Amino acid sequence: MPTVSMTVNGKSVSGDVSANTLLVDFLRETLGMTGTHVGCDTSQCGACVVHVEGKAAKSCTRLAVQCEGAAVTTIEGLASGGDLHPMQEAFRDNHGLQCGFCTPGMIMAGVDLANRRGNKLDEDTIRNELDGNICRCTGYHNIVKAIAAGAAAMDK
Amino acid sequence: MYEFDYHRASSVADAAGALGKADDGSLIAGGQTLLPTMKMRLASPSDLVDIGFLEELKGISVEGGGVKIGAATTHAEVAGSSDVASNIPALAALAGGIGDPHVRHMGTIGGSVANNDPAADYPAACLALGATINTDKRSIAADDFFTGLFETALQEGEIITSVTFPGADKAAYMKFANPASRYAMVGVFVAQTGDGVRVAVTGAGEDGVFRVADMESALGGDFSSGAISGVSVSSDGLASDIHAGSEYRAHLIGVMARRAVDAANG
Ligand SMILES: Cc1cc2nc3c(=O)[nH]c(=O)nc-3n(C[C@H](O)[C@H](O)[C@H](O)COP(=O)(O)OP(=O)(O)OC[C@H]3O[C@@H](n4cnc5c(N)ncnc54)[C@H](O)[C@@H]3O)c2cc1C
Ligand code: FES
Ligand code: FES
Numbered sequence: 001m002p003t004v005s006m007t008v009n010g011k012s013v014s015g016d017v018s019a020n021t022l023l024v025d026f027l028r029e030t031l032g033m034t035g036t037h038v039g040c041d042t043s044q045c046g047a048c049v050v051h052v053e054g055k056a057a058k059s060c061t062r063l064a065v066q067c068e069g070a071a072v073t074t075i076e077g078l079a080s081g082g083d084l085h086p087m088q089e090a091f092r093d094n095h096g097l098q099c100g101f102c103t104p105g106m107i108m109a110g111v112d113l114a115n116r117r118g119n120k121l122d123e124d125t126i127r128n129e130l131d132g133n134i135c136r137c138t139g140y141h142n143i144v145k146a147i148a149a150g151a152a153a154m155d156k
Numbered sequence: 157m158y159e160f161d162y163h164r165a166s167s168v169a170d171a172a173g174a175l176g177k178a179d180d181g182s183l184i185a186g187g188q189t190l191l192p193t194m195k196m197r198l199a200s201p202s203d204l205v206d207i208g209f210l211e212e213l214k215g216i217s218v219e220g221g222g223v224k225i226g227a228a229t230t231h232a233e234v235a236g237s238s239d240v241a242s243n244i245p246a247l248a249a250l251a252g253g254i255g256d257p258h259v260r261h262m263g264t265i266g267g268s269v270a271n272n273d274p275a276a277d278y279p280a281a282c283l284a285l286g287a288t289i290n291t292d293k294r295s296i297a298a299d300d301f302f303t304g305l306f307e308t309a310l311q312e313g314e315i316i317t318s319v320t321f322p323g324a325d326k327a328a329y330m331k332f333a334n335p336a337s338r339y340a341m342v343g344v345f346v347a348q349t350g351d352g353v354r355v356a357v358t359g360a361g362e363d364g365v366f367r368v369a370d371m372e373s374a375l376g377g378d379f380s381s382g383a384i385s386g387v388s389v390s391s392d393g394l395a396s397d398i399h400a401g402s403e404y405r406a407h408l409i410g411v412m413a414r415r416a417v418d419a420a421n422g
Contacts, residue, residue, distance in 0.1 A: 020157040046256070046258065062187065062191075132257060
């Protein structure tokens, strides 16, 4: 079995995994970090979105061995101590979640969007950029509001 | 997913060697098509040879009025490239409309072209712009490259290294995206160059991407959407599935083609 080593949320980690282990399974099963969710396992829903080398990616569509040497950020890596990340805070303030299943992926997608497109995001941009994230509960309105507010708060 | 061995290639030559030695090896670049296919057990390679990290396959350079794009360049990189935006803006826009942001961060042009999905976007750009697909062995004109449903002129073990797109005087791509997958239900790429007009359609053909000769000759005389308002496309040979029937797809080709011409003139 290959040994994979990477940096997850700033910490060096490694594990012995078979080559067909997905990044999301490495995170959840090998490392026990269950914040990253699997909604579909068919690359569609975005519940599994993490950042690989600073870019949003579906961790169900990436092999752990492809992340050898990479820096990965998951939802667990956003808060600092007891302080939520501004995007997490914005989801809470704007009621951007109901069951919460899609939320880790939504928040990681929202942070990535703000990193790429800046802190002033209009509704159209947010809706278009959420093409890869599906929510079965909220109807999206509050997610869109939360991402706009979170992106603005990330500026501060 | 079945078990396999994974090799991260150190060069194109190394990748070719590893593929040659494997029982039933497959290249992997972004993995955005191959991994879902392997999960569904529609593919079960013995070995994966990863070319996604090869610097020699990455990057964009300006050539004449066009661009040359390394095979392992991601959709996001093409969409965000100022060289592509200033030389062939329609191509940058096309790349920015593939799938979703997460797919665009990983998926590559080489993987898309090699896969020749009948609903993929890049094949339409290749065919309409008269692109050349460069491999580790030769260069293949787009006209000869896309040979059928998920079929290309690539031989066993042949590796795409880059795609060269000549510039166009005017060009635009219009896609009617499937609302769930974002793949093209019908996508039409229209390009006007010194050699004439080319119209390429993706998403609709039973055998993949194709050109529409009647529209090309009408637009050659008068490059306006009015010139093709009377050109109807036959539904023979068009796909019919749960998303759209062939009649509807035939209709959409006309609508998307006219919108593309208007956008190109815009
Ligand atoms: C949710 C989702 C939505 C999508 N929506 C769209 C869309 O709207 N439009 C669209 O066009 N595509 C879409 N795609 C597909 C996406 O564009 C893929 O990135 C692309 O089809 C394949 O590129 P890849 O780098 O991921 O290839 P991989 O999955 O790594 O490989 C695909 C195939 O190409 C071969 N290959 C890869 N690179 C080379 C090379 N250099 N030379 C020879 N063979 C090679 C591999 O062996 C494999 O057989 C979508 C994918 C997903 C998951
Ligand atoms: S679990 Fe990865 S996209 Fe749904
Ligand atoms: S909050 Fe339940 S799926 Fe989005």
